[in-house]
Amino acid sequence: xxxxxxxxxxxxxxxxxxxxxxxxxxxxxxxxxxxxxxxxxxxxxxxxxxxxxxxxxxxxxxxxxxxxxxxxxxxxxxxxxxxxxxxxxxxxxxxxxxxxxxxxxxxxxxxxxxxxxxxxxxxxxxxxxxxxxxxxxxxxxxxxxxxxxxxxxxxxxxxxxxxxxxxxxxxxxxxxxxxxxxxxxxxxxxxxxxxxxxxxxxxxxxxxxxxxxxxxxxxxxxxxxxxxxxxxxxxxxxxxxxxxxxxxxxxxxxxxxxxxxxxxxxxxxxxxxxxxxxxxxxxxxxxxxxxxxxxxxxxxxxxxxxxxxxxxxxxxxxxxxxxxxxxxxxxxxxxxxxxxxxxxxxxxxxxxxxxxxxxxxxxxxxxxxxxxxxxxxxxxxxxxxxxxxxxxxxxxxxxxxxxxx
Amino acid sequence: xxxxxxxxxxxxxxxxxxxxxxxxxxxxxxxxxxxxxxxxxxxxxxxxxxxxxxxxxxxxxxxxxxxxxxxxxxxxxxxxxxxxxxxxxxxxxxxxxxxxxxxxxxxxxxxxxxxxxxxxxxxxxxxxxxxxxxxxxxxxxxxxxxxxxxxxxxxxxxxxxxxxxxxxxxxxxxxxxxxxxxxxxxxxxxxxxx
Numbered sequence: 001x002x003x004x005x006x007x008x009x010x011x012x013x014x015x016x017x018x019x020x021x022x023x024x025x026x027x028x029x030x031x032x033x034x035x036x037x038x039x040x041x042x043x044x045x046x047x048x049x050x051x052x053x054x055x056x057x058x059x060x061x062x063x064x065x066x067x068x069x070x071x072x073x074x075x076x077x078x079x080x081x082x083x084x085x086x087x088x089x090x091x092x093x094x095x096x097x098x099x100x101x102x103x104x105x106x107x108x109x110x111x112x113x114x115x116x117x118x119x120x121x122x123x124x125x126x127x128x129x130x131x132x133x134x135x136x137x138x139x140x141x142x143x144x145x146x147x148x149x150x151x152x153x154x155x156x157x158x159x160x161x162x163x164x165x166x167x168x169x170x171x172x173x174x175x176x177x178x179x180x181x182x183x184x185x186x187x188x189x190x191x192x193x194x195x196x197x198x199x200x201x202x203x204x205x206x207x208x209x210x211x212x213x214x215x216x217x218x219x220x221x222x223x224x225x226x227x228x229x230x231x232x233x234x235x236x237x238x239x240x241x242x243x244x245x246x247x248x249x250x251x252x253x254x255x256x257x258x259x260x261x262x263x264x265x266x267x268x269x270x271x272x273x274x275x276x277x278x279x280x281x282x283x284x285x286x287x288x289x290x291x292x293x294x295x296x297x298x299x300x301x302x303x304x305x306x307x308x309x310x311x312x313x314x315x316x317x318x319x320x321x322x323x324x325x326x327x328x329x330x331x332x333x334x335x336x337x338x339x340x341x342x343x344x345x346x347x348x349x350x351x352x353x354x355x356x357x358x359x360x361x362x363x364x365x366x367x368x369x370x371x372x373x374x375x376x377x378x379x380x381x382x383x384x385x386x387x388x389x390x391x392x393x394x395x396x397x398x399x400x401x402x403x404x405x
Numbered sequence: 406x407x408x409x410x411x412x413x414x415x416x417x418x419x420x421x422x423x424x425x426x427x428x429x430x431x432x433x434x435x436x437x438x439x440x441x442x443x444x445x446x447x448x449x450x451x452x453x454x455x456x457x458x459x460x461x462x463x464x465x466x467x468x469x470x471x472x473x474x475x476x477x478x479x480x481x482x483x484x485x486x487x488x489x490x491x492x493x494x495x496x497x498x499x500x501x502x503x504x505x506x507x508x509x510x511x512x513x514x515x516x517x518x519x520x521x522x523x524x525x526x527x528x529x530x531x532x533x534x535x536x537x538x539x540x541x542x543x544x545x546x547x548x549x550x551x552x553x554x555x556x557x558x559x560x561x562x563x564x565x566x567x568x569x570x571x572x573x574x575x576x577x578x579x580x581x582x583x584x585x586x587x588x589x590x591x592x593x594x595x596x597x598x599x
Contacts, residue, residue: 237516237523238530245556283449291431298451299426307450310430316442323446 002189003088003102004180005095007156008110010139011117011124011132012168013176017110018091020177025089025184030082032092038082039074043210050074054093056145066218072097072149073206073213080203093146096161099205099222101198104191106184109162110176116169163189197225204228208250215249220264226257233264281397284308285326287317287343288359289335293382297330300386306393314338321347326354328377328396330389333360333367341370348375353403355396359384409447412437417458421505425455425515452519459512459525462503467532469496474536482544483595487588489536490566494584497570508574534559541595550595562591 004021008014022029032054040047052059053071062068076097082088083098090098098105112120114136121132140156147156159165164183166176183189201223208228209221220231228250236242243261250259284301288294289312298308309324311317314337320326329347333340344356358371361382368379377396380389415436419428430451434441448454473492477485497504506512507529516523537559544550552558569587573580 235517237513237526238534240527241531241534295429295431302450302452307452309445309450310441311445312441316440319442320445324449 002104002106002184002191003083003090003098004106004108004184005090005098006108006110007093007095007143007162008091009112009117009143009157010136011120012110012112013120013173014091014110014168016173017166017168017176017180018089020173021180022089024177024181025087027087027089030079030088030090030094032094035075035078035082035092035094038078039071042078043070043074045071045074054142054146056141066213066216068149069218070213073209077203077206077210080199080206083199084203093143096146096150099198099202102195102202103198104189104195106180106189107162107164108180109157109165110168111157111165112168201225204253204255208253208256211249211253212246215245217246217249219246219261221250223256226255228256228259230259230261231264232261239263281327281393281400282307283324283326283328284393285311285317285320285324285329287311287314287329287335287340288332289313290332301390301393304386304390306390314340314343317343318346321351321354327400328355328357328393330357330359333358333363333371341367341374344371344374344376353400355400357389357392357396359389408437408439408443412439412444412447412454413458413461416454417461417502417506420455420458421502421509424509425451425511452515455512455515456519456521456525459506459522462506463525463529466496466500466503466529469500470533470536481549482540482542482547483549483592485540485543486537486550486562486595487591489540490562490588490591491584493533493566494570494580497573501574504570505574508571534563537563544595551597552595558594562594565591 004025004027006014006018006021018029021027036047036050039045039050043050049067050071053068053075058068059065075094079090079094079097083090095107114133117136118129118132121127121135122129127135143156144154147153147158147161151161153161157165164179166179168176171179204226205221205223205228208223208230209219212219212221212230218234220233222229222231230246230250232239232242232246246261247259250256284306286294286298286301286308287310288297291312294310294312298310301308309320309326311320314335317329317331318338321329329343331340331343340358340360344358347354347356352375355377356375358376358379359382360367360380363371363379363381371379377399378392380392412433415433416428419433419436428451430441430444433439434444437444444454448457470489470492473488477488480488507526512522512526516526534556538555541550541552541555541559541562545552545555565587569580569583572578572583
């Protein structure tokens with residue numbers, strides 16, 4: 001005995017299909033309204049606030065109140081509790097709340113082409129084409145916002161979210177019902193020991209989410225065999241403290257075997273970021289007597305996570321090379337005292353592993369040839385495009401890494 | 406003062422007044438009389454220099470608090486909390502540069518990409534909040550304070566006090582005139598209006 005979920009657009013004859021399926025399977029029906037009522041009852045939140053979770057419009061205060069997230073947590077908990085009571089048809093927005101891991105759920109989407117829906121709106125409610133299309137668009141916007149909130153998917157009718165998508169403009173109600181019943185007896189949606197465990201985990205995760213949400217936290221929760229994983233989807237400086245608080249709330253809930261916290265992948269922690277920055281050189285020495293130019297350049301490279309030091313003349317550049325072992329140098333050719341060409345010559349003869357990029361405003365073709373002969377990695381003209389320079393720096397870095405390994 | 410410390414002290418002032426982008430190594434060199442080569446000898450680059458400044462801010466603020474906490478044992482929890490609030494305001498006045506750095510945006514932006522920066526800031530806030538929390542707990546034990554969650558109350562209290570400091574650092578208002586009201590509000594918050 002399984003669970004059937006039906007997510008549908010309005011004016012797609014979904015209610016008729018639901019009745020047909022209930023008649024032939026004997027399953028009970030769980031609707032959004034039932035879940036909302038029960039959620040209001042158990043949480044003490046007003047019904048209309050919970051109902052607003054299904055709306056595309058979010059309260060402007062949501063960032064502080066987390067009303068939407070709290071409502072969703074509530075709905076999830078009620079639904080998970082309901083599912084414990086055995087086979088059911090879940091029809092409506094709530095149907096998308098059951099995690100994919102629960103495999104004994106046959107996920108159905110009922111939708112139709114626009115002309116069919118407008119026609120139905122006329123038949124069922126006597127709506128004009130204009131009114132019908134207005135209602136359909138408003139309802140579809142809510143559906144889209146719901147899919148976006150839950151799965152970050154723009155299209156609520158996306159095939160990937162369902163086991164079957166039924167286009168009602170191409171079949172009648174009886175045919176749709178028959179197709180659902182046909183798929184319901186397939187092995188893939190049969191209740192197994194493993195799938196029952198995932199249902200229990202769903203309830204556990206929902207319970208934890210509710211408890212955290214009541215305490216004002218907004219994290220996503222998953223559970224596997226009692227091991228709970230909390231994903232923090234925001235930037236928080238005092239991460240250790242937040243994790244501690246989350247763990248103490250979640251750990252106190254019966255049935256929770258262990259609690260692990262992690263940071264969502266779009267909300268990088270510094271160390272993840274640093275892994276990424278291995279692709280760029282971290283020690284770049286800029287040598288140029290035009291102070292302002294070289295300082296601006298240094299700051300722009302820092303914005304791209306390349307650490308850089310600056311020298312304004314050849315002597316201090318060569319001193320820094322000895323002390324600081326830069327990976328890559330960017331040098332100007334024309335400078336008082338030891339000029340760029342001389343630096344290039346000395347660096348390449350004493351420290352050939354340092355890559356040197358020549359960046360000059362007044363170079364000739366002969367200069368370019370000479371620099372490349374002396375072993376420069378690249379020869380670039382001012383003004384330089386910062387992206388192009390970044391690219392060249394990355395390439396120099398790759399060459400060095402390759403040489404090292 | 407060693408050359409390195411002189412550079413750090415001048416850099417603290419420049420970073421707090423001019424921001425990260427607005428601080429030029431050349432200016433630092435002029436102020437301290439140290440050649441840029443010398444500066445880069447001690448600090449790898451500007452970011453590295455800033456991280457050392459931040460570390461210095463962390464150490465000096467926390468050290469001051471440590472010393473303050475040592476001197477006033479044997480008081481009731483509520484008096485300790487009031488003492489901490491007063492001391493925080495006092496420090497903000499005497500260590501204006503350091504507090505201004507903490508009230509600027511760029512350290513927090515840098516914390517998103519730099520683990521070192523992040524850990525300095527995290528430990529500053531953790532230590533400060535721990536001090537508040539500890540005194541609140543003490544007050545709960547001796548009966549002078551009644552709140553539900555010492556940790557959350559500590560954060561609310563800290564945000565209030567730090568907010569008053571910001572009024573001052575950004576010259577929004579003369580925060581000194583708010584001191585009495587602040588203490589009254591805190592007392593009410595901590596005692597549940599008793």
